[in-house]
Amino acid sequence: MMFKRLQRDDRRRVRITVAGIDVEAREGDTVAAALVASGLDVRRKTAVSGAPRLPYCMMGVCFDCLVTIDGIGNRQGCLVPVAEGMQIEIQQGKREIGR
């Protein structure tokens, strides 16, 4: 576990699923932050060599947080706020055609 949440955090809970697993995020989290905080193995694989990566810059610059959100691939997870019921898939290599 690389990160922990504040002890006092009154923000509303938001439920999302990550590769089918229920994860509790908080309102105001970005998808990338929720993934990093989840404690799950959320490493994506790069399109070029298949190397594992996690988010790097968290400000929309590096594209290492690319993720499939509600069926749409190559979204920048650090720019998308979590929403109730959101379904996240970790990308294995390049984006699949049609999603």
Added chain:
Amino acid sequence: MTAAPKQETYDVVVIGAGPAGLAAAAVTAKAGLSTLLLDENAGPGGQVWRSVMSTPVIAPDKLGADYWSGKALVEELAASGAEILHRATVWSLDKALDVGFSVGGGSAFVNARRVIIATGALERPLPIPGWTLPGVMTAGAAQTMLKSSGLVPSGQTVLAGQGPLLWLLAAQILRLGGCIDRILETTDRRNWLTALPHALSFLASPYALKGLSLIREVRGKVRVVSGVTELAAAGDGMLQSVRYVAAGKRETVSADLLLLHQGVVPNVNLAMSAGVDHRWDERQLCWSPVCDADGGTSVAGLAIAGDGAGIGGAAAAIASGRIAARGVVAALAPSRLASLPSKDQLAAALDRATLGRAFLDVLYRPSKSFRVPSGDTIVCRCEEVTAQDILQSVAIGATGPNQLKAYRRAGMGPCQGRLCGLTVTELMAETRGKTPQEIGYYRLRAPVKPIALSELAALPKTEEAVSAVVRG
């Protein structure tokens, strides 16, 4: 907040809702000019005031007074009458001042009489061996998570690099009960000598007291290793350790999080793609747009304010945002100028805010060894191109960053060179015995952020455009 612009044309479009953009948009809107502020994030504040209206870190002493000062400007903007669109990613800007942006899954174009770019800064790459491993992030990334989600490092954490942000982040992490095992400081000790002539103006600036007290606060709680000359991240599929050399001694520390930082540089992609002239800034070691006193550029009607015009920090960004906005008001609504602070007042505010900057620039000038990597260290993270790959490309004829694209695809991944551009320029300059100015930068074009083809296709088309491509 709305999901689409209310108008097709505006007097002013401001891009970026950090200190410069908030300040600029508030001034032009209050002067009665129709103003659209476009911002990529979910809320106002940019990076320095990220989530200032929504952070869960509500105890006022944790993030510091400078952070909370952003609230006043956000409220000023809200009262100004400017239209603000969040989660709007600008991907096109041209000399006609047509602004293309993606919002809510669709794209739109608006035309502006004046545009102010306030897209700020991004962190200078720190390309060390292993910097692509999961568990290696930028210091800014950790600060973003801290401010917007109240997340703090909880495992074995190492901070490495240099610059004011590193100390501020360390203090914020510690105040919130996060873990830092070691800070590896890479400042070249010889820089103290070259920075000395600038020390007096620095000591007179507000940065001096704040900076020194932060460093004292952190040093009292964490082991700080100074004079680090080599740095590498290692691990099998995940960061496991950080290796470093300090005072000639090689050491390894186990870690599951490494936060890197060596200053910030202007985020030039949008301005360059619009055709704004840039030059190599030898003191800040980056590309900066060529701007006049009002932030005006080589593109008529297009001004740049804030760190995107050269690094000056948040206070300077506010001042330069107001200066650029005043320039716009002078051109479009001169009768409203009387209600604004005078040019001299604004220039004085900018001077005050940049006092001490020269000292920081020189002291925290990153060493060449941390800017120009070698061997199999990755330079382009997207296309996974190493320093050695680039040297080989130069050996068989690649002359600059744009030729390198054809040889190696460096800079052609989704980040569009943001994480490798400076390294590529400096590495090629070094290898070819040229200056960075002579080597140049990637030629940038719209779309400066990737968008789906379907989004482009769905844009409204003129009959002329359709007949140009439809046969028969």
